[in-house]
Structure formats: structure tokens, C-alpha cells
Amino acid sequence: MSTYEISEDEDTFEEALNSNQYISESSIMISSDDNSMDASNLKDSDSSDCEVNHPNVNLKKTRSAVIKRLFPFSTNKNNLKNDVNNGNVQKVAHMNPPKHVDDIKNAASVSKPFIPVEKTPGVNKMIGGVLVNMPVEPYGCQLALMSKVITAIKTSQNCLLESPTGTGKTLALLCSTLAWQRSEKNRIGQIQVESYFSDYPELKKMEGAANYIATPSKVSPEKKFERPVFGEKSIYDKPETNEVNSIGYGSKRQEPLREDSQDSPDSSLVTIHAKRQRLNSSEIGECSKSSPSVTPVISTPEKETNTGNPETPQHVRSLYSLVESLQLRTSMIVDCSVPTIYYGARTHKQIQQVIKEFKKTAYCGEAAMSILSSREYSCIREFDRSQWGNKNDMCRGCIKVKNSGDKSKGETNCAYYNNRTALNHRTLPPAFDLEDLVNAGVEKTACPYYAAKHMASNAHIVFCPYNYLIEPSIRSSMQIELENNIVIIDEAHNIEDICRDAASITFSRDDILAAIVELEKVSAHRYSNNDALFYIDQLLKTLKSWDYWFANHLQLLADKPVVNNEVVHTWQAEHFVQTLDNHSIGQKQFAGFQTSADTFCQRLRDDHRTLPGVTQATGTLVESILMGLGYLFRSSGKYLDDFTPALVKTVAMNSSYGAKHWRRSQYAQNVEKEKLELRLMCMNPAVIFEDLKVARCVVLASGTLTPLISLYSELATEFPLKVSPGHVIPKDRVWVGSLGSCSRGRELQCRSNDTSQPAVQDALADAILLVCRVTPNGVLCFVPSYKVMDSLVKRWTETGIWNELDQLKHVFTESRNVRDHNDVMDDYYKYAATTKGAILFAVFRGKVSEGMDFKDHQARAVVTIGIPYPNTYDMAVKAKLMYNDKYTKERGLLPRSDWLLVQAYRALNQAVGRCVRHRADWGAVLLIDARFRQPCYTKHLSGWVRNLLGNNHHTFNSLVNSPNSLESFMQYMKISESEKA
Ligand code: SF4
Known part of the structure; x- marks a missing residue:
């Protein structure tokens, strides 16, 4: 039964009504049973009985108010109530359409707009005043997510959603946002209809017209109202001229509208539609808590409708024509107004x-x-x-x-x-x-x-x-265009890094030299580039000044130590700007550079042929410099302190990650050529996130947002709504434990210095061998960095452990190189499915640990080594810590220790989340580090991991041969899987 249940909670109910949430009469049953009311805001609607003609609304306290609001045109409430109770409202509208002019005349009383809820498969839920259809019965956690998302959209607030993989987060996000969008379309359509009915009273003569106008439908008016025939001749014998009708109204945001725009009487709206300019919220009665009672009506241009004598076919035809025109208008207004x-x-x-x-x-x-x-x-x-x-x-x-x-x-x-x-x-x-x-x-x-x-x-x-x-x-x-639209960022756990990366720029002296060569060639073709000469020469001058700048600052690196294969000199931003001024590439020259750069980039985009030999790389370089300096000089240096400039000579750099990657040293690998680079590192993600604040609401979703504390301060944004439901997987299908001692009973600490100790490396080998022995199919093992991984592989190869591992599982290590990575992953997936299985060693924050799926046999166990704090020797991390120290009080940023902790646990939680990917999945998580015995080290784990871990801390011996051991869990799961098979 497709039903809407209205909450007993007066506030909720009022909110739904005030926000003009349209509730179909067709799905309303006014219950006489006062006790049938459910006070929850999240209501089940039994979809198994989803019948349009079986309305159901339960009312307790406000029946008369509901009737008045829902059926404003009704004069006989008792009759209406009876009709509704008997499920006749829909039948009145659809089963008894006007057959002739008299019917049309006599149908004047049916002027109330209503929108039928078409029968759809799946399950209907009334959530926060919006009817949401889900393909299957939603989990509790999905209901919680959808409730928050709908509240966020309705109240224009930002929202944080943390939901583990397998909990149906994506479906919940889609259904809730699209359901709200549908309800908003209906609401605006209804407002339009109300205005038409006052402008064109003759519409009241057409039963079902309101519904047809308000709801974009693929059914033509001919079918919708049935086909009135006058004698031998149908009113539709006149050939159709409106092409849009034959296309259908289901896709009004589509190209056909443009095609018709020349001739359409609504061409002005078509233009609006094409440009996606939305109406002001005041024009459409914005659905928000801040203006709950606003329900203004969109004005419609005067339209002369010669309806003539109502008894004539011409009159009927004229009315249908009007209805069609109004529906097209409504559809376009709705599309221009509803957020994308x-x-x-x-x-x-x-x-x-x-x-x-x-x-x-x-x-x-x-x-x-x-x-x-x-x-x-x-x-x-x-x-x-x-x-x-x-x-x-x-x-x-x-x-x-x-x-x-x-x-x-x-x-x-x-x-x-x-x-x-x-x-x-x-x-x-x-x-x-x-x-x-x-x-x-x-x-x-x-x-x-x-x-x-x-x-x-x-x-x-x-x-x-x-x-x-x-x-x-x-x-x-x-x-x-983000303004007033709904923005969902899924897998947003790295949002801070992504924003910092987006505002950071890096370019090398080699890039500058290559661009100079290209532009000089263009400049030499003076005969064909007269109009381009000025800005090409300006750019050349600027780029040559940058080359001098690099040359003149090289000596700053002379006495610096090599750390992570890099020699670095950093400036305070204001001192850096001074160096630019000294080389005539500073703030004074910026406006001129901006004009030249803009013209050049525009020319490159629009008329590439006039810049022969200029590559996209040069365009990108010019755009980068423009963006970086633009941030430094914007709003009288408002963001100056948010950037740390660094001159870097690198003898080893990452090739598998983008040149702008904020934490590049973690991925560093040897390359042959030495490079001299300028890195303008953004320390403040709010610089970028500020642009997103124009959205109606921003929803950040991920399986792992915990710890949440840094998001508010780092993004300088309020997230008043947040939800973090638990995992949907039954507890007996997941094992989470920690290992705090090695085989000889010694405590096993895995701080960064410890993991290079042979004794610790041997203890880790024992633990991993044990996991491989008891675990079927795939095992993932996360280590803090490539450096640690290389060190472990070296030690284990020397001690023969690597061979032992190889006897138990096919052994793989994560590749730093993108191309090799894909090959490694293909092989791992292949061998993980075999009886012997496979083990993959990967790094926290790497490609494997974030965003890759390891379901079922692909990962029956995830082993993590240590707590992956960022490398504080990394230049970018060091700069960020100094930045946070400086602004802890002033801007409420996290102190360095807290910031490091947040970064560490987010990476750890991401890695742990690779295991157990859906409800029928199962697996184990082993956290290797004695620190996890202390609550202060477990409180930042994802909620579901923390709850399952409890006091399940193990010694090496208790991982086997104990009641809640890893071994017993694996045996239990193997038996239950074989029984199921
Ligand atoms: S070159 Fe490629 S991207 Fe450009 S228009 Fe042609 S097909 Fe499209």
C-alpha cells in the first residue's frame, strides 16, 4: 500500500505542510482510528500494498486542518472524507473522465491540483516529510542517513555521513536526494497550478487538468483525458503542431525544448531553461525552515485564451491547447527552479x-x-x-x-x-x-x-x-554551477588533502625553460602573429624573470641536508613575495601578467592555430602560475599566510602520484634526473572549500570520516548534521582483535623507529605467518610506508621468512608505479581465489588502502602494522604543523598532536575498511601494536571496529588456542561456509 503517514509530532507535521510538501490525495487514507498514529518521523510505508487507489493518512489531532490544507477547494468535507476513505478520489479523477462538453462543464468542482503517486516497485518510506522510494527494504542505517540528507537539503545545512562499506550508503544518498528533488518539483508544480487556476477559471471545467499540468507526464492529453468525440470528428483531428508533445514531457531538461524555442510562445522560458537560471527562492516559495510559511505564486504572463462557447469542439480544443501550453510552462519553470x-x-x-x-x-x-x-x-x-x-x-x-x-x-x-x-x-x-x-x-x-x-x-x-x-x-x-545546488562528495575522507592539493601549485625550472623555447618560436613568426605579439612578449618577459629567480635562489640550497631525497628551502609567504618583487614578478606586475596570461590561455583554447608549436604543457604552466599568485595576492593578501612556498631540489620524486600531491615524500622513488622546483603549498583547505559554500548543501560521505574533529576547523565550515551508523554485518561474521606481544612474550610496539628493528621485524613475520596459516584465500597487510615495506622484505628475504610465506600464500607487494600496480592487482585477485590464496603487502594511504574493493575471498583478513602517523620529516607535513601551531588559538585549528592523530586514524580506518564489503561478507581485522590495549589508542577507530574490538586483545599464543582467537573464528566461518554450500 502506497501510504503517507503523518507524524503525531505536530512540529514535523507542520513542517511538512508549511514547506508545501505535496501529499497526494490518491495515497491518503484518513483513519478514524486515533490509536493508529505513529509518532516517528521515519515511517514505514508498506510497499507490498502499494496501491494508488487505496489512500491512507492517519490523523490524530489535526484532522480538520489536514482536510482543509489538502483539499482547499472542497466544500463538503464529509463527502470528501467518505470518498477518500473509500478510495474513490483517484477513481473520480481517472476512471470517470469527461466524455463530452457537459461533463467538462459539470466537472468545475474538481479544481484542486493533485499529483498521483505512480505505483513503483520497491518500498516507500516517509522520511522527514518526503516520500522516498527504495528498491528494497532499507536497513536502519540507510533510514538514518536518508533522514539526515533530507533535513540537510530542506534546511540548507551541510552534512557529514559516515557509513561503512556495504551499508548501502550510495543508494541511500541517491534515493533521498532524488526523492526530495521529485517532491520539490511537485511542490513548485502545485504552486504554478494554483496560479493558473486563478488566472484561467475555465480550467476548472476540466477534470484532471490540474494533475496534468502539475506533473510532467509521458501521457498525451489525448489519452489522459480520453478522447472527446463530437459526432464523427475528434477534436484531435487537427494535426498536432507541438513537437514537444510527441516527445513527451518526461525530460523537460532536454534538447527538444531548444529545438522548439524559435516558435514557441514560451521561448523566453526556453532561454531561461537553457541557461539554467533558477528563479529566486522568493518566487517559488523556498522550502526551508527559515521561511516555512512563504508560498508565493509565480506570475504568468497574460495569455489571451479565446475559449468561446463551451459547448463547441473549438472550445474544448482551445482548453486542451491551454492545458498543454501551461504544462510545458510548468515543466520548464520546475526545471529552472529545482536544484541540480x-x-x-x-x-x-x-x-x-x-x-x-x-x-x-x-x-x-x-x-x-x-x-x-x-x-x-x-x-x-x-x-x-x-x-x-x-x-x-x-x-x-x-x-x-x-x-x-x-x-x-x-x-x-x-x-x-x-x-x-x-x-x-x-x-x-x-x-x-x-x-x-x-x-x-x-x-x-x-x-x-x-x-x-x-x-x-x-x-x-x-x-x-x-x-x-x-x-x-x-x-x-x-x-x-554549484550555487543553490546539492553537492555530494562521496569517499570524502581525504577532502582536506584534496582541497589543499587543489590550491597548491608546483612547477619546475625545466617547465619554465621549455615554455620559453616554445614562446620564442611563436614570437619569431611575427608576420602571422601581429595581434598576439604583445602578450606573447609579455609572457616571455615574465617567464625569463622566473628563470632568473630560480637561478638566483639556487645557492639557498647549498648547505641544506638531503631529507627524503629532497633539499628544501622554505620561506614565509611575505618574504617569498619580496623575492618576487625583486625579480619584477610580484604584486605590481601581477595585473599585467594576468591580462597576458588570460589572453594567451583563451587564445590557446579558441584558436590554437595562431600559436603554432605551443603545447598544452605551456598553457598549464601559465595557468598554474596565475592561480598560485592569484591566491597570494587575492583580497589584499588575505590568503598569504595560508601558503608555504618552498624551493626544492629533488633527486628522487614520485612518478606514480600527481606532481601536486601534497604528501609526495611518502611515495618517493628514485628517478634519474635532478629537478629544481617551486612548490607553493596551501596549508588551509578552507581556501578552496569556501567556494563550495554557495551550494544549497554539501554532503560529505565516506565509509571513514572518523575522527571528525578536524573537518570543522580545517574546512572552516559548519556541519550541523552528522550521522555515523554502525555496520550492517552480523557481529559473528567479523572478528576484530589486537596483537600486543611477540611469540617470545615481548611487548610488540610498532612505532616508526621500532619497525626497523630486526627483532620487531621477526616478531611481525611470526604473526603474519600465523595469520596466513589460519586464513583462507586473500590476506591484506598494511605497513606504514614503502620504506618500511622495503626494509621488511629485505630482512625476511635474508632470514628465509619470505620463502616460508611463499609456501603458504602467493606473495605480492603494492607497486609504486600505476602500470605495474594494475598488473599486480590482477595477479593478486587471481591467486586470492585459489586454495592456497595470496597475501598483498600495501602501504597506508596508498592506492590499495583507499578506494579499492576486496570483497569475499579477496580479503578474509586485514592485518595492520602500527598507527600510521604522517612523516614529520616530510616538508609539507612540517609546514602544516607549524601553520597549525600558529593558528590554533586564532582560527581554532587542531594542535599539532591532534592533527597528526586525525591523519593517522583516518588512514588506519580506511585500510581496515577494505575488509568486509557487504552484508554476506565475512572477515577478520588484526591490529598489530601493543598500544591498542589502551583506550586512548582505540577511541579514534571507526565506531564498528572499536565496538567489535572491545577487549579482544591477544598475545601471540592466544591468537590460536583461545576461545575468541583468530584461529577459532576462521574455523567457525569455514565450517559455516561449507555447510551453506
Ligand atoms: S576531438 Fe575528441 S573530444 Fe574533441 S570534439 Fe572530436 S571527438 Fe570530441
């Missing part, structure tokens, strides 16, 4: 999973979607390496409008670009991932990159990697 949902995940693989979940929802098909990606992923034109440096350069070179032929057609050299509109919401399935999009592009010879970008401007929900939402330059190039 931006759903950001870490990788495209994760987005693919999210879209899989989206497909399961009842909102798929109703909510238009798009997926944003880079050209690297979605360009389908053959890449000519001999001609282009990368796909961006190729694209920019190819999509210039041809000089030959008909310019008005905008033909370019890329046939896929010319045909890009062939990919749209009508030609694509209701849900598609990047692979589907690219395949469809190939099939239709249409560019997926530009098609997706265009579709995003009209979509209800846009999926993208989360850095598209966070990094200002990508946001701008992808035309992502």
Missing part, C-alpha cells in the same frame, strides 16, 4: 558503481542524468601522436570552425563534434556510465565529451569525479 544534484566520487570506476545503484532506483528515467569526464576518457577521435601532444591539444585544434564551406553551420574538422547533438537524453538510455556513453558515441559518430557536457546543463543529476567539483579551474571549464 552533483554527485562526485573519487574515480570513474566508483562512478560506475554509483550509476549501477542509480539504475536500481525508481527515479532512474524520471531524473535526467549526465556524466562528466575528461577528453582523455571520452574522446573517440583517433589520436595522432605524431601531430599532437595530448588529446586536449588535438581537440582544440580540431574543433575550430572551418574557414571553407558554410560557416553558419559551424562545421569543424571533427565530425564527432559536428554530430555531437545526436547523443542526448532521448537517444541514450535513462542511466549510462562512461563506457556506455563512449560506445554510444562510437555508434552514432557523435562526440561523447561535448554531448555529456551539454546534457549536464540540463540534467537533474550529474555524476563526475569529485575534483571536478572542488578544483576551480575544472569547475569553470566544465561549466559546473
Whole structure:
């Protein structure tokens, strides 16, 4: 039964009503049983009886108020109540449509707008005044998540959601946001209808018109109202002229609206629609706690409707025409007003999973979607390496409008670009991932990159990697507008680092020299670049000054020690700015540089041919310098202190992580060439996060946000709503324990200095051998850093332990290199499925520990060694600690010890979360370090890990041969699995 239960709680109920949450009559039953009321705000709706024609509302205290509000046009409450109780309201509207003009005339009393809830599979829940449809009965933790998300959206507050993998977090996020969006559409539609009914009283003659206007429907008015026939002739014998009708109204954020825009009487709205300019909240009666009683009506332009004699077919036709026009108008107004949902995940693989979940929802098909990606992923034109440096350069070179032929057609050299509109919401399935999009592009010879970008401007929900939402330059190039929209950042546990990275820049002297060579070549072609000469010369001058700057500061590194393969000199930001001033690249010259750089970058984007030989790398370099200095000089140096500039000579650097990675030294590996770099490191993630505050609400979600304390101060943002439900996996399927002593009874401490001790390394070997002996299939073992991993491998190889391990499991180590990493992972997954199984040694904060899935046999045990505090010798970490020390009191930042602790436990919790990925999964977590015996070291573990750990602390001997040992858990699970099989 599709039902809405209204809470006994007056506040909740009032809030739903005041916010104009539309409640369908069709699904309302007014109960006479006062005791049937449930006071909870989270209500079950028994979906098994989901019948549109069986309304159900339970009322206790406010029946008359409800009737009045829900049925404002009713004059006979008793009759209405009887109709509703008998389930007749829907039948009145749909089973007895007007058959002729008299029916239309006599139907004047049915002027109340109502929106039917179509029967959808799944389970309906009333959560926070919004009806949410879930594909399956939700877990308790999903209800808790959805409640918070809906409250966040309704009250425009930010929200933190921590929910372990396997708890259905993604589905809960999608269903709650899309349900709210649907309810908001209905609410705005209803307001529109009310205004039309006062502007066009003759609409009251059409039964069901209100519903049709308010609810975008794929049913044509002909079918909706049934087909009145006058004699031999149908009123629809007149040919249809409105193309939109034949397309259907289900996708009003779509291209057809543009196609019609020339002739449509609503062309002004079409323009608004295309630009996605939303109406002011005051115009649509914003649904928020701050203005609960505002229900203004959108004004509609005067429209002359010559309805003529109501007894004539012309009159009927005229009315239907009016209804169609108003529905189109309503649909566009709704689309312009309802916030877009931006759903950001870490990788495209994760987005693919999210879209899989989206497909399961009842909102798929109703909510238009798009997926944003880079050209690297979605360009389908053959890449000519001999001609282009990368796909961006190729694209920019190819999509210039041809000089030959008909310019008005905008033909370019890329046939896929010319045909890009062939990919749209009508030609694509209701849900598609990047692979589907690219395949469809190939099939239709249409560019997926530009098609997706265009579709995003009209979509209800846009999926993208989360850095598209966070990094200002990508946001701008992808035309992502966050203002008043809903932003979800999934896997947001590294949000602080991501924001810091987004504002940090790094460039080398080599980059500067390469750019100088390119620009000098362009400058030499003076005959063809007259108009470009000025800004090219300006840029050249600036870049040469940067080269001098590098040369003049090299001596600062002369006496510095080499730490982590780097020699570093850092400045205070104001002193650094002075060095720039001394080289004529400081604040005084910044405005001129900005103009040249902007013009250059624009030219590179728009007319690449006028800058022959200039690569994207030069464009990126100029943009980087512009962004970095822009932050330093912005708002009279407001952010100056938030940056730590460093000159770095590196003889070893990371090649598997991006050049901007904030914690690069952890991943450092040997490369041959020495490099001299400037790093402008942002210490304050709030610099970037501030831009996100224009959103209606920001939801940060992850399996691991704990500890939460740093998020508020680091992001300088309030998160009034937070929820951290437990795991859904039965307790007997997960074992969590700690190991605090080695085989000889000695305490096993795993601080950074300890792990290099041979005795500790041997004790760790004993423990890991034991785990491998008792655990079937896959085992993951996380170590603090590559350095420690290398040291362990060296020791174990020398002592023969490595061979022993190899007898028990296939042994793998995480690769620093991306290409090798994929090969290693393929092999690990393959061998973990075998009887012998496999063990993978990986590092905290590495690729394996964050975002990778190890379900079922892929990880039956996760072993962690130590507590992964950041490396305080790392230059960036050192600078961050000094920054926090400086602003602990002034800005409420965490003291250094707390900040280190937060970083350590977030990484630890992430690694632990690799195990046990869904409800039917099972596995064990072994935390190796004697410190976990003390509560102060366990209180920052994720809630579910902490609860399961309890006092399950072990010695080496008690890991086997004790009642709650790892061995007994594994035996129990093996038996229960074989019984199940
Ligand atoms: S328009 Fe599309 S297909 Fe053509 S080069 Fe650009 S990204 Fe590639």
C-alpha cells in the first residue's frame, strides 16, 4: 500500500505542510482510528500494498486542518472524507473522465491540483516529510542517513555521513536526494497550478487538468483525458503542431525544448531553461525552515485564451491547447527552479558503481542524468601522436570552425563534434556510465565529451569525479554551477588533502625553460602573429624573470641536508613575495601578467592555430602560475599566510602520484634526473572549500570520516548534521582483535623507529605467518610506508621468512608505479581465489588502502602494522604543523598532536575498511601494536571496529588456542561456509 503517514509530532507535521510538501490525495487514507498514529518521523510505508487507489493518512489531532490544507477547494468535507476513505478520489479523477462538453462543464468542482503517486516497485518510506522510494527494504542505517540528507537539503545545512562499506550508503544518498528533488518539483508544480487556476477559471471545467499540468507526464492529453468525440470528428483531428508533445514531457531538461524555442510562445522560458537560471527562492516559495510559511505564486504572463462557447469542439480544443501550453510552462519553470544534484566520487570506476545503484532506483528515467569526464576518457577521435601532444591539444585544434564551406553551420574538422547533438537524453538510455556513453558515441559518430557536457546543463543529476567539483579551474571549464545546488562528495575522507592539493601549485625550472623555447618560436613568426605579439612578449618577459629567480635562489640550497631525497628551502609567504618583487614578478606586475596570461590561455583554447608549436604543457604552466599568485595576492593578501612556498631540489620524486600531491615524500622513488622546483603549498583547505559554500548543501560521505574533529576547523565550515551508523554485518561474521606481544612474550610496539628493528621485524613475520596459516584465500597487510615495506622484505628475504610465506600464500607487494600496480592487482585477485590464496603487502594511504574493493575471498583478513602517523620529516607535513601551531588559538585549528592523530586514524580506518564489503561478507581485522590495549589508542577507530574490538586483545599464543582467537573464528566461518554450500 502506497501510504503517507503523518507524524503525531505536530512540529514535523507542520513542517511538512508549511514547506508545501505535496501529499497526494490518491495515497491518503484518513483513519478514524486515533490509536493508529505513529509518532516517528521515519515511517514505514508498506510497499507490498502499494496501491494508488487505496489512500491512507492517519490523523490524530489535526484532522480538520489536514482536510482543509489538502483539499482547499472542497466544500463538503464529509463527502470528501467518505470518498477518500473509500478510495474513490483517484477513481473520480481517472476512471470517470469527461466524455463530452457537459461533463467538462459539470466537472468545475474538481479544481484542486493533485499529483498521483505512480505505483513503483520497491518500498516507500516517509522520511522527514518526503516520500522516498527504495528498491528494497532499507536497513536502519540507510533510514538514518536518508533522514539526515533530507533535513540537510530542506534546511540548507551541510552534512557529514559516515557509513561503512556495504551499508548501502550510495543508494541511500541517491534515493533521498532524488526523492526530495521529485517532491520539490511537485511542490513548485502545485504552486504554478494554483496560479493558473486563478488566472484561467475555465480550467476548472476540466477534470484532471490540474494533475496534468502539475506533473510532467509521458501521457498525451489525448489519452489522459480520453478522447472527446463530437459526432464523427475528434477534436484531435487537427494535426498536432507541438513537437514537444510527441516527445513527451518526461525530460523537460532536454534538447527538444531548444529545438522548439524559435516558435514557441514560451521561448523566453526556453532561454531561461537553457541557461539554467533558477528563479529566486522568493518566487517559488523556498522550502526551508527559515521561511516555512512563504508560498508565493509565480506570475504568468497574460495569455489571451479565446475559449468561446463551451459547448463547441473549438472550445474544448482551445482548453486542451491551454492545458498543454501551461504544462510545458510548468515543466520548464520546475526545471529552472529545482536544484541540480552533483554527485562526485573519487574515480570513474566508483562512478560506475554509483550509476549501477542509480539504475536500481525508481527515479532512474524520471531524473535526467549526465556524466562528466575528461577528453582523455571520452574522446573517440583517433589520436595522432605524431601531430599532437595530448588529446586536449588535438581537440582544440580540431574543433575550430572551418574557414571553407558554410560557416553558419559551424562545421569543424571533427565530425564527432559536428554530430555531437545526436547523443542526448532521448537517444541514450535513462542511466549510462562512461563506457556506455563512449560506445554510444562510437555508434552514432557523435562526440561523447561535448554531448555529456551539454546534457549536464540540463540534467537533474550529474555524476563526475569529485575534483571536478572542488578544483576551480575544472569547475569553470566544465561549466559546473554549484550555487543553490546539492553537492555530494562521496569517499570524502581525504577532502582536506584534496582541497589543499587543489590550491597548491608546483612547477619546475625545466617547465619554465621549455615554455620559453616554445614562446620564442611563436614570437619569431611575427608576420602571422601581429595581434598576439604583445602578450606573447609579455609572457616571455615574465617567464625569463622566473628563470632568473630560480637561478638566483639556487645557492639557498647549498648547505641544506638531503631529507627524503629532497633539499628544501622554505620561506614565509611575505618574504617569498619580496623575492618576487625583486625579480619584477610580484604584486605590481601581477595585473599585467594576468591580462597576458588570460589572453594567451583563451587564445590557446579558441584558436590554437595562431600559436603554432605551443603545447598544452605551456598553457598549464601559465595557468598554474596565475592561480598560485592569484591566491597570494587575492583580497589584499588575505590568503598569504595560508601558503608555504618552498624551493626544492629533488633527486628522487614520485612518478606514480600527481606532481601536486601534497604528501609526495611518502611515495618517493628514485628517478634519474635532478629537478629544481617551486612548490607553493596551501596549508588551509578552507581556501578552496569556501567556494563550495554557495551550494544549497554539501554532503560529505565516506565509509571513514572518523575522527571528525578536524573537518570543522580545517574546512572552516559548519556541519550541523552528522550521522555515523554502525555496520550492517552480523557481529559473528567479523572478528576484530589486537596483537600486543611477540611469540617470545615481548611487548610488540610498532612505532616508526621500532619497525626497523630486526627483532620487531621477526616478531611481525611470526604473526603474519600465523595469520596466513589460519586464513583462507586473500590476506591484506598494511605497513606504514614503502620504506618500511622495503626494509621488511629485505630482512625476511635474508632470514628465509619470505620463502616460508611463499609456501603458504602467493606473495605480492603494492607497486609504486600505476602500470605495474594494475598488473599486480590482477595477479593478486587471481591467486586470492585459489586454495592456497595470496597475501598483498600495501602501504597506508596508498592506492590499495583507499578506494579499492576486496570483497569475499579477496580479503578474509586485514592485518595492520602500527598507527600510521604522517612523516614529520616530510616538508609539507612540517609546514602544516607549524601553520597549525600558529593558528590554533586564532582560527581554532587542531594542535599539532591532534592533527597528526586525525591523519593517522583516518588512514588506519580506511585500510581496515577494505575488509568486509557487504552484508554476506565475512572477515577478520588484526591490529598489530601493543598500544591498542589502551583506550586512548582505540577511541579514534571507526565506531564498528572499536565496538567489535572491545577487549579482544591477544598475545601471540592466544591468537590460536583461545576461545575468541583468530584461529577459532576462521574455523567457525569455514565450517559455516561449507555447510551453506
Ligand atoms: S570534439 Fe570530441 S571527438 Fe572530436 S576531438 Fe574533441 S573530444 Fe575528441
